Amino acid sequence: MAPAYNFQIIENCLKCQHREDHLFCNLSNSALIALQKIKATSVYPKGALLFIEGQAPRGVYILCTGRAKLSTTSAAGKSIILRIAEPGEVLGLSSAVSDAPYEASVETLEPTQANFISRSDFLNFLKEHADIGIRVAQQLTHNCKCAYDEIRSLGLSNSVPEKIAKLLLHWSEHPLNFPKKKPNEIAIRVTLTQEEIAQFAGTSRETVSRVLSEFKRKGWLNIKGATWCITNKPALERLVTT
Amino acid sequence: MNYTVVNGQNTATNTNVNELYAPLPAEIRHKLERHEQIKTVPAGTRLISQGIAQAYLFIINSGSVELSVPSLGRSIKVAVAGSGKVFGLHAMVSGEPPKVNVTCLEECAVTLIPKEKFTEILQGNPQIYFAIAKILSQDLRIADDLLRRIPRNSGPGRRFKNDKVN
Numbered sequence: 001m002a003p004a005y006n007f008q009i010i011e012n013c014l015k016c017q018h019r020e021d022h023l024f025c026n027l028s029n030s031a032l033i034a035l036q037k038i039k040a041t042s043v044y045p046k047g048a049l050l051f052i053e054g055q056a057p058r059g060v061y062i063l064c065t066g067r068a069k070l071s072t073t074s075a076a077g078k079s080i081i082l083r084i085a086e087p088g089e090v091l092g093l094s095s096a097v098s099d100a101p102y103e104a105s106v107e108t109l110e111p112t113q114a115n116f117i118s119r120s121d122f123l124n125f126l127k128e129h130a131d132i133g134i135r136v137a138q139q140l141t142h143n144c145k146c147a148y149d150e151i152r153s154l155g156l157s158n159s160v161p162e163k164i165a166k167l168l169l170h171w172s173e174h175p176l177n178f179p180k181k182k183p184n185e186i187a188i189r190v191t192l193t194q195e196e197i198a199q200f201a202g203t204s205r206e207t208v209s210r211v212l213s214e215f216k217r218k219g220w221l222n223i224k225g226a227t228w229c230i231t232n233k234p235a236l237e238r239l240v241t242t
Numbered sequence: 243m244n245y246t247v248v249n250g251q252n253t254a255t256n257t258n259v260n261e262l263y264a265p266l267p268a269e270i271r272h273k274l275e276r277h278e279q280i281k282t283v284p285a286g287t288r289l290i291s292q293g294i295a296q297a298y299l300f301i302i303n304s305g306s307v308e309l310s311v312p313s314l315g316r317s318i319k320v321a322v323a324g325s326g327k328v329f330g331l332h333a334m335v336s337g338e339p340p341k342v343n344v345t346c347l348e349e350c351a352v353t354l355i356p357k358e359k360f361t362e363i364l365q366g367n368p369q370i371y372f373a374i375a376k377i378l379s380q381d382l383r384i385a386d387d388l389l390r391r392i393p394r395n396s397g398p399g400r401r402f403k404n405d406k407v408n
Contacts, residue, residue, distance in 0.1 A: 075391045082389060094379035097372075103386050126372060133371025137335045140378035144332055147385035148341040151320065152313045154392045202393075 009113055010064050011041055022088025024062060024135045031129040038125060039115040046191070050091060050106040050114060057095035057102055059118040063087050066112025069196065070104040081200045083146050084109070084192075086174065090139055096122055097136065109191040154202070161211050163201040165236040168221070172230055186230040260301045260353075261380075262328045265373045270363070277359040282351050289352065290329055290344040298354040299330040305350030310343050317343065318392075321384050331374050332381075334360060 010016045013032045019025040027035065039062070044050070050061050053072055063085055070082045070091075082104055085091055095102045096119045108114075117125070126132050153166070168188070176187040194212070198205045215221040220236060222229040230236065263271050280303070283289075289300050292312050306324045310317040320342065323329075333340045334357065346352075364370050 072386070072390055076393070080390070082386060094382045097375045098379040098383070100379075100383065103383060126375075127369070130368030130371075133368050133375065134335075136375045137331075137371045137378060140375055140382060141332045141335045144378060144382050144385055145336070145338075145341055147382060147389060148311050148320075150389055151311045151318055151385065151392065154389070 007065055007111065007113070009041065009043060012036065013039070013115075016064070018064075018087065024090050024139055025088055027129070027135065028131050031125075031131055034125060034129060035117075038121040039117050041113065041115050044108045044112045044114060046108055046110050046112075048108045048112070050108070051102050052105040053103065054101050057092055057099065057119055059116055060093055060096045060122050061091040061106070061114040061116050063089050063091060064113040064115060066114075067109045067191065068106050068112060068114075069109055069192070070106055071199065072104045079199055080202070081196060083150070090136070093136060093139055094143070097126075097140075110189075160201055160203045160207050161214070162239050163203075164197065164208065164211050164215075165239040167197065167200060168228075168230055169233070169236055169240065172233065176227065182231065184231070184233065186233060188228050188230065189226055190228045191226055260326045260328055261377055262301070262331075262370075262373055265376065266370065270367050270370060273363050273367070274355060274360070277355050277363075279354045279356075280351065281354060282349060283346055285346055285348045287346040287350070288343060289346065290333075290340050290342065292341060292343050293339045295339050296330050296333045297357055299328065299334060299357065299360050300344070301353040301355070302327045302329070303351040303353055305352075306347045307350060308343075308345050308347050310345070311341065312343055318388075320388055322347065328377060330357075331377055334364070335374065335378075 010018075013019065013025065013036055014029065016025065019027075019032075041064075044066075050068065051058070065087055067087070068085045068091065070085060071079055072082055074080045085106070091106050091114070092102055094100075099119075126136060153163075171188045171190065172186045174188070176189055192200070194208045195205045198208045201208065212221065212223065215236075216223065218232075218235065220230070220232040222231055263274070266274075279298075289307065290296060302323060302325055304325050306322055307327070307329070308322050309320045309329070311320055312318075329344045330340070332338075
């Protein structure tokens with residue numbers, strides 16, 4: 001029988017094939033054995049809310065497979081996407097560490113496996129295993145770096161085509177393992193709607209639609225459902241100033 | 243008591259115990275204190291420069307500093323901080339050059355701890371990472387708060403040649 005959602009559930013962290021690729025999961029065996037005892041594995045469909053902004057921190061979610069969007073509400077009352085979390089990331093980390101409400105809402109973008117650890121178990125785990133503290137600090141440093149990059153990017157008043165080109169180039173760092181029609185083609189899976197891309201770029205859905213049509217017309221991009229093919233990466237790179 | 247001012251919010255901190263030392267046991271604090279160098283620097287001194295490898299961890303004892311993100315010749319202010327605030331942890335953890343600038347807004351008394359000494363003590367006392375994680379969490383909240391406040395309307399920027407989009 002084929003697995004639901006077409007992915008395998010990873011029950012045992014010690015046997016996970018991805019653990020060395022994931023920032024948080026590359027732990028010592030003793031830490032992984034302890035982690036195995038305190039985590040609860042769950043699978044969520046696309047569109048599931050793991051937690052919402054302002055909620056008291058119940059714990060953390062380790063994203064095993066799938067991606068999730070972190071969104072918040074701007075001062076102007078608009079929904080904005082802070083970033084997309086990739087597998088291996090720990091969600092709700094800063095709130096769990098500082099015992100402050102969750103800073104953003106997290107919604108799955110595709111069928112996702114996330115391992116939940118309650119805050120008290122996570123803090124004990126952190127105190128008992130020295131290598132966890134390093135991973136947590138590295139993850140938080142990475143998140144800060146992403147936030148500073150976003151601040152820098154917003155301060156540049158980039159055009160919408162530039163912002164969308166940046167997003168496409170960022171996503172192209174995680175290409176699909178897909179048979180290429182042309183040697184330089186990069187296939188990516190885009191599960192964001194045009195409305196969500198607009199929330200990322202700070203523009204309207206209509207503008208995103210026009211920009212994507214322009215990219216397609218210029219032969220830089222092909223879109224077939226959720227599979228997008230970047231056919232002219234250098235052209236997108238030239239559009240990006242920073 | 244003194245106050246660290248971050249984005250207009252006052253956080254009470256003890257003048258003698260900064261945000262890194264406060265949760266640490268005395269034994270580890272003493273190890274760090276042995277390597278401290280205390281300096282007074284004038285207004286305008288750049289403690290941390292984006293892209294330039296850091297040689298020290300900085301603890302602000304008095305005065306105020308500005309944390310900013312440089313962006314094509316401009317500078318976007320993220321926060322103003324005062325005594326008790328610690329800077330340079332990001333680069334210590336990641337080993338990468340800093341992404342931000344930290345500049346003194348007035349004459350500041352600053353404690354410096356050499357990077358190699360701090361790293362050495364960190365390796366021998368990994369419980370320091372929990373204190374670091376708390377500080378980084380606070381830094382992330384400040385950055386995310388700014389992201390909420392920055393208007394996201396696109397400016398003119400660069401467009402396609404002859405394009406009609408946007």
